Amino acid sequence: MIELYYVSGSPYSWRVMLTAEVKGVPYTPHVLQLSKGEHRSPEFLKMNPRGREPLLKDGDFVVTESLAMMIYIDRQSDRTPLFGTDTTSTVRVFEGLSQVLFDCEKATLLLAEPTLYRSPNADPSEAIRKAGEKLRAELKIMDERLGEAPWLVGEAISAADIAALPLIMTIVRAAGKDVAKDLDLGLIPLDARFPNVAAWVKRMEALPGYERTVPPHWREE
Ligand SMILES: N[C@@H](CCC(=O)N[C@@H](CS)C(=O)NCC(=O)O)C(=O)O
Numbered sequence: 001m002i003e004l005y006y007v008s009g010s011p012y013s014w015r016v017m018l019t020a021e022v023k024g025v026p027y028t029p030h031v032l033q034l035s036k037g038e039h040r041s042p043e044f045l046k047m048n049p050r051g052r053e054p055l056l057k058d059g060d061f062v063v064t065e066s067l068a069m070m071i072y073i074d075r076q077s078d079r080t081p082l083f084g085t086d087t088t089s090t091v092r093v094f095e096g097l098s099q100v101l102f103d104c105e106k107a108t109l110l111l112a113e114p115t116l117y118r119s120p121n122a123d124p125s126e127a128i129r130k131a132g133e134k135l136r137a138e139l140k141i142m143d144e145r146l147g148e149a150p151w152l153v154g155e156a157i158s159a160a161d162i163a164a165l166p167l168i169m170t171i172v173r174a175a176g177k178d179v180a181k182d183l184d185l186g187l188i189p190l191d192a193r194f195p196n197v198a199a200w201v202k203r204m205e206a207l208p209g210y211e212r213t214v215p216p217h218w219r220e221e
Pocket residue numbers: 007010011012034039050051052053054064065066067
């Protein structure tokens with residue numbers, strides 16, 4: 001049985017859980033509290049000296065990067081291949097995935113850091129505006145792509161969609177925080193600004209098991 005050590009609200013953890021749900025691969029989740037330093041315990045550091053989550057453990061087999069975990073889970077079942085089925089489709093998935101990981105993810109972190117991850121002690125408006133500008137450009141590209149096809153890499157759901165969804169949800173959440181919501185970032189409401197992305201989010205939310213992947217502390221709010 002796969003065990004998954006995760007942190008509530010981590011987009012990296014979320015994408016691994018969503019992969020398991022879409023593939024129908026069972027896993028046991030173990031939530032870690034960063035505030036209690038649970039990712040710095042000697043047992044955890046032995047498995048990942050960087051002290052980062054998510055972390056997947058299947059017997060003695062330990063995996064420490066979310067993308068690698070997604071591939072591991074994908075290979076556990078034939079249902080819904082997420083990394084392509086031939087050379088061309090695999091190349092397209094990695095092309096889409098690279099854009100998600102290197103462009104969208106970077107820009108999302110620029111917004112998440114001053115809004116969600118740090119208590120701002122100086123005025124973070126400038127950093128938030130800059131992040132908003134980058135994200136508008138990213139979301140425009142995504143919106144155009146999703147106007148032409150239902151999924152980021154064409155006609156079938158892929159790892160690119162699964163890696164992107166938690167980032168988009170993080171952007172929406174961050175843009176609605178007090179420190180950001182009056183800055184007119186042009187990111188939300190998603191259905192008015194980026195209707196194709198909003199429709200894609202609805203398709204993702206309709207995936208079986210999706211609800212189980214929503215960060216627990218988001219559900220409680
Ligand atoms: N490249 C890693 C990134 C993982 C990551 O940055 N996790 C953060 C939480 S969202 C973490 O563990 N932070 C705690 C720390 O770095 O001390 C992946 O894709 O799995």
